[in-house]
Amino acid sequence: MSHFAIPSHIISGTDVLSESAVYLKTMGNKAFIVTGKHVAVSEMMTKLLNMLDEIKITYKIFDGITGEPTDKMIEQGVELFKSSGCDFIIGIGGGSPLDSAKAIAAMSVNSGKISDYNGIEIKGAIPPLAAIPTTAGTGSEATKFTVITDSEKGIKMLLKGDVLIPQLAIVDSSFTFSSPNSVTAATGLDALTHAVEAYTSKKAIPLTDTLAVSAVKRIMKYLPIAYNEPENSSAREQMSLAALEAGICINNSSVTIVHGMSRPIGALFHVPHGMSNAMLLKECLSFAESGAYEKFANLGRETKVASESDTDEEAADKFIDSLQKICDICEIPTLEKYGIDKEEYYSQIDKMSQDAVASGSPGNTVRDVTVEDCKRIYKNLYK
CATH class of the missing domain: 1.20.1090.10 (Dehydroquinate synthase-like - alpha domain)
Incomplete structure (x- = not known):
């Protein structure tokens, strides 16, 4: 029998971010937002933060994903997440922040280095994940995969596991308009x-x-x-x-x-x-x-x-x-x-x-x- 897995909830369309509020409220009280420098200061982020304020969810922003993610970026994100008091994670941006959000979630509850998990099925509970793509391409909002560069070996590691599938995928096409x-x-x-x-x-x-x-x-x-x-x-x-x-x-x-x-x-x-x-x-x-x-x-x-x-x-x-x-x-x-x-x-x-x-x-x-x-x-x- 073939197995078919998708996010628990998918919201898609144009200008649909507000429809996600009811689901985000069930995920936790403080969000750890993973993104890059550009999106962190964008109108898209402003819309997200305004909505979180309205539904009384506090947050901490980690904008350290610069380019395609490396193990060093993930280590930095994990350290900040653990000290932030956050109880769930939102990735917003292109494939790099979304992949990074998954990796940070996984490594926040697993020991060792991220390279220890290259090609290995990740299991066990991780912090709840929401994914908001700002590009139309990677599909990371719907997958159990995350690709992170091992900076020492010069290879791209593939981490996988059904637990990495975001619980909530918010696919708002209006967020892709600013893509060059x-x-x-x-x-x-x-x-x-x-x-x-x-x-x-x-x-x-x-x-x-x-x-x-x-x-x-x-x-x-x-x-x-x-x-x-x-x-x-x-x-x-x-x-x-x-x-x-x-x-x-x-x-x-x-x-x-x-x-x-x-x-x-x-x-x-x-x-x-x-x-x-x-x-x-x-x-x-x-x-x-x-x-x-x-x-x-x-x-x-x-x-x-x-x-x-x-x-x-x-x-x-x-x-x-x-x-x-x-x-x-x-x-x-x-x-x-x-x-x-x-x-x-x-x-x-x-x-x-x-x-x-x-x-x-x-x-x-x-x-x-x-x-x-x-x-x-x-x-x-x-x-």
């Missing part, structure tokens, strides 16, 4: 990667298939609009919904080769996660395609880039080509244009390939993925 184009592109393509990988994963189940196809269709239609028309409220709402759908999908059927190979690039060359996914999208899924022609073909037909008269292989090829087209629309750079030195990149290919396979994600791909396969894909990527 580069963030809209990277997070939107991250969500697209989630949906496609979850749909073609060995762990896919009928419930995730339904949501994954829905998410892919929304993103292929609305991401170019959100990118070119940032104030388009309909496109923003559709993208927030798609990111949520895709997050639910990876929570239950996981990610595959793209994420496995993306994390080492991010850890070693500091490429934003969604952007490194997008850079790898066509190369990795072209590799995976032959193991799931029928599913890739269905995505091609559902998104109208392929027709019923196309063979599955033809329809699958057309869908893979459409992924590159949407990356081009969103102006995703090559590794070279991003500024990564070729010699330095090649010197890290062996390590990146081993780290990718060791992460476990490539093992969910419908084709077997070896270290040598990863080396070949990494080399093709720079070409």
